[in-house]
Amino acid sequence: MKILVTGGCGYKGSVLIPKLLSHGHEVIAVDMQWFGNFLPEHNHLIVLKGDVREPKQEWFQFVDAVIHLASVANDPCSDLNPKLSWEIGPLATMRLIEMAIQACVKQFIYSSSGSVYGVNESEKVVETLPLHPISDYNKTKMVTERVLLSYQHKIAIQIVRPATVCGVSPRMRLDVSVNMMTMQALENGVMTVFGGSQVRPNIHIDDITDLYLFLLTHKEHIGIFNAGFENLSILQIAQLVQQHVSAEIKITPSNDPRSYRLCADKLLSIGFTPKKNVEAAIQEIVTLYKNGALKNKAIFHNLKTMQQLGVTT
Numbered sequence: 444m445k446i447l448v449t450g451g452c453g454y455k456g457s458v459l460i461p462k463l464l465s466h467g468h469e470v471i472a473v474d475m476q477w478f479g480n481f482l483p484e485h486n487h488l489i490v491l492k493g494d495v496r497e498p499k500q501e502w503f504q505f506v507d508a509v510i511h512l513a514s515v516a517n518d519p520c521s522d523l524n525p526k527l528s529w530e531i532g533p534l535a536t537m538r539l540i541e542m543a544i545q546a547c548v549k550q551f552i553y554s555s556s557g558s559v560y561g562v563n564e565s566e567k568v569v570e571t572l573p574l575h576p577i578s579d580y581n582k583t584k585m586v587t588e589r590v591l592l593s594y595q596h597k598i599a600i601q602i603v604r605p606a607t608v609c610g611v612s613p614r615m616r617l618d619v620s621v622n623m624m625t626m627q628a629l630e631n632g633v634m635t636v637f638g639g640s641q642v643r644p645n646i647h648i649d650d651i652t653d654l655y656l657f658l659l660t661h662k663e664h665i666g667i668f669n670a671g672f673e674n675l676s677i678l679q680i681a682q683l684v685q686q687h688v689s690a691e692i693k694i695t696p697s698n699d700p701r702s703y704r705l706c707a708d709k710l711l712s713i714g715f716t717p718k719k720n721v722e723a724a725i726q727e728i729v730t731l732y733k734n735g736a737l738k739n740k741a742i743f744h745n746l747k748t749m750q751q752l753g754v755t756t
Contacts (some may be wrong), residue, residue: 444659445469445549448504449495449539452480457614457650459510464488466656468573468703473502474513477740477752480612495535503546508615508662510552511539511657514584518558521580521747524754532583533590540594550662553591554653556584557604557644557671557705567706569598570604570667577701588667599665601658606671606705607642607653610724613732617743621645621721624681625728626739638697639678644671644705647719657715664713671705671716683722689727699737 446463450456451472463470464485472482473493482490493499495513503509512529521528522654536553543551560568561575591600609621617626620643624634654670675683681692716740731737743749 444507445471445505446659447471447473447502447509449473449509449511452476452482452614453512453610453616454514455608455652456512456543458612458639458648459512459624460488462652462656464570468659471502471506477754478614478696478748480742495539496530498535498538498542500542500546503542503548506546506548506666507658508550508552509539509543509548509715510554510659511536512554513699515580516616516745517740518578518580520749521578521583523746523749525579530585533586535592536587538592540598544594544597548598548686550601550659551594552603552658553587554600555588555602555604557703558580558701559585559588559604560703560705562701562744564643565634566704567708568669568704569706570669570709580723595665599662601665602660602667603651603654603658604705605669606646606665606667606669606714608648608651609721610648611622611721611727611737612648615737615740615743616745617739618745620677621680621684621724625684625688625725626732628684628688629732630727630739632689633691633693634650634681634684636677636681636694637693637699639681639694640676641697641699641702642674642676642704643680643701644679644703645673645675645721646671647659647717647721647724649719650717650741653718654710654715659662661713668713669705670710671707673721674704675721684725687723687725736743 450473
């Protein structure tokens with residue numbers, strides 16, 4: 444298959460694309476490359492420095508499927524420039540899906556977010572529950588989903604609502620909870636936990652990227668899928684890190700109300716099985732750091748990098 448991956452140079456794309464290539468697919472990666480390009484050179488890979496807000500019809504030539512990862516990646520980054528999040532989110536996605544349909548692309552996989560549920564105390568947060576997004580980031584994801592679903596009679600739409608991703612990538616992120624706390628413990632011997640009782644779902648980066656591969660080969664499974672397999676409080680994550688790094692936990696007050704669980708029973712019911720967990724992600728980060736293969740670079744922090752680039756209101 445020929446696959447177009449938007450945001451292909453990002454945290455997930457840098458793990459996903461080598462897997463796609465190893466499965467024999469041809470890949471076109473489109474990315475603004477604000478955070479660099481860590482993709483390997485490959486005869487079946489074309490990397491384009493491009494902006495999804497200005498898509499080109501030639502990106503879609505002979506493409507079988509689109510994996511749409513491009514977005515402003517979290518709440519703090521979205522708050523820097525909410526207008527940018529709306530432009531890269533629903534507005535750009537509408538243009539992308541229309542060009543895909545025009546080019547006879549058969550399948551469109553979208554990376555949404557589990558955070559669209561907002562604050563939700565349900566023990567089983569399933570795909571049919573109402574959405575209560577509380578930030579611009581959450582809202583753009585919800586609206587983008589609805590834009591895509593309006594085209595589902597013309598193209599196979601598969602929407603993934605991932606939990607917070609953790610684990611190692613060539614284009615590392617050290618501003619997501621598990622990765623951030625593990626690096627804090629390794630560098631400072633102290634982890635700062637804001638609040639601690641908020642529950643967040645988690646998924647290993649190998650599992651979320653394997654899921655996109657799974658959906659590519661199971662186009663018949665259309666619709667929305669939660670993707671998160673460990674619902675842990677922020678304090679529980681810190682305590683897991685403590686099992687592998689000698690570090691103190693410092694708890695401070697938090698005004699962050701976000702707390703939700705994900706139930707991925709629907710995904711499990713169609714045959715997808717996760718292989719890794721949060722503890723595996725922590726162990727992998729610790730091993731790479733102690734081997735000198737992982738360092739805390741500014742480019743591994745989205746907010747810092749975007750501020751340096753001047754991507755503000």
